[in-house]
Amino acid sequence: MKYISIIGASGSIGTQTLEVLRKEKEIQLVGVSVHSNLERLRAIILEFHPEVVCITDEDRKEEAQDLMRSLHYSGEVCFGMEGLIHVSTLPKIDLVVTSLVGMVGLRPTVEAIKAGKDIALANKETLVAAGELVMALARKHQVQILPVDSEHSAIFQSLQGSQPHEVAKILLTASGGPFRGKDTAFLQGVTRAMALKHPNWVMGAKITIDSATLMNKGLEFIEARWLFDVPYENIDILVHPQSIVHSMVEFCDHSIIAQLGSPDMTLPIQYALNYPHRHPAVAKPLNLLAVGQLTFEAPDRQTFRGLDLAELAGKRGGLQCAVMNSANEEAVALFLKEKIGFLDIYDVVEEAMERFRDLGDITLEKVFAADEAVRAHIRRKYKEV
Template sequence: MKRIAILGSTGSIGQQALQVVDQFAGEIRPVALAAGRNRELLLRQVKKYKPQLVSVSKEEDAVWLREVLGRESGTEVYCGNEGLLATATFPEADTVLTAVSGAIGLKPTMAAIRCGKNIALANKETLVAAGELVVSLAQRHKAAIMPVDSEHSAVWQCLNGENCEDVSQIILTASGGPFRLFKREKMAGITPAMALEHPNWKMGPKITVDSATLMNKGLEVIEARWLFNIDYNRIKVVIHPESIIHSMVEFNDGSVMAQLAVPDMRLPIQYALTYPGRPASNVPKLQWPIRSLTFETPDLERFPALSLAYEAGRAGGTMPAVMNAANEVAVAAFLAGKIGFMAIPKVVEEVMHGHNATKYGTLEEILEADGWARRKADELCAGTASFTL
């Protein structure tokens, strides 16, 4: 029996993870769940899965949940950052699925690693902001980091049994998002509703917008650098509109391995939770023959966020954390209607270029850089006349 804790159980990845759990009832059990503000959905999850511990973001929601569940439920209820940490370090869990969005996932993931728990990682920001710190911590505590992102899961699968020294390059695929064919002048009119209509994937709002700007792929480039110990010059991004090939690995002899599947997050979630097995799944299978697989070079003029991510990764130190924090603030401002779509990378660039990257040795140093970047980005988004196109 594998016992899991899920950080972000009411989000897109968390809900799909519980669908995987449903398929393997008796083999995988969720013993701790942490949610945000969707207390009604969390209540339904508690009644169905009967976890021993749950957490919500707000104290008033925790009070409500305790009252509804009653004293005899057997479920402890926490809230806030304390609740996230309690979920991540819950002694009964052997694997923690980090599926919260943003840098908020960093502290609880590191706390879980310190407890020697294996990490099913669906939170890019953890490795983007603190990759060197997280990877070294996992090595010291012998905690496995199993990628849940479809792209990194694909690379992981392609490298299974291979010698990493034989890798020539990693090729991450991107759908191109909903605006792949938009002319630059048309992109000025993009609304949040338009950006949230991803052509292939069903995801949460933040990651969906990141996919539309290609920042999501930039974050994945930095994540891949730490997951697979490979330099940025050997990580390539190609646009693949069909989202059938989830990523590829090219080897020194010229051979290329690719992982293909329908675009359904339940498959990489299941692989992480059942590794090294490959039991039958409920995910639809590819229909053969596949009519076409096409590839394009990313347009970095229309989608500069990808270039900014490479720039931040190569700068190293605190710069990726600063880039990520600025992007989180800018995306939130866009979704709130405060800035335009094309202003998102402009805000990120402005914040990055106002920061001198420094080496870090502690989580506190990363969080300090993160906080500075958020304040700077907030200031820019509050006076956006020069950024709104």
């Protein structure tokens, strides 16, 4: 039996992880967190009976306590960041599924690694903001970081049986998002509703907007560099509209190995939960005849500037990735509130990267300080405080 916690269980990845658990009888859910979705938490408690639950929105504390009384819940209830860390470091668990969105996932992931827990990582911002530090910590504590993102899972699977010196290049695929082929004039009129309609994947709002700007692929570019210890110059990005080839690895002999599958997140989730073994499928099968064609093209970097901004941050190093990530989170939040336009997202990120360019060497304390400084600056500028 494997024992796990899921932090961020009410979101897209968390919900699909629970779908996997319904078929994986040798995996037991011990700890779980949600932000404020108490109805979702009620359903999880009734179905999976976790021993510890966390509600990170402390404004819902009284309602949560009423819910626990109504359910006669006898387990442990905790709140806020302290509770999130507690759920991530429970002595009983073997693995933590980090399915939170944004920088909030960094601290509990770090504490879980220190506690010797393997990580099924869906929270890409953890490695974007502090990849160098997190991977060093994982090596120190002999912890496995198992990627859940479909692209990084594909790379991870394609690397099985190979040696690091044999890897020539990582080929990271992107769907191109809902606006592939559109020009800047079109993007000036993009609305919130338009940007939230992804052609292939069902995801949360933040990652869907990131996919539309191609910032998501920039974040994954940085994440891939740290996960697989491959230099940035050896990572290429290809637009693959069908979202069937989830990514590829080119080896020193020019052989390319790819992982293909339906655009269904239960596949990489199930692989991470059971690694190094494969279990009978939860994901729907792939019918290549129905797909018909698999095509690839170069990304339009001039129109979708998020890609170049993320790559620039990665290559600058230091705290630039943390700055870029925090600025992007704030910019996406502003767009979702309809306070800025779609193309303004790039401008918010670029301005923050220049303003907070020289912050010194990277440490975890400085990552958190940079995150706070960037968010405070943007919120003041857009009168969010």
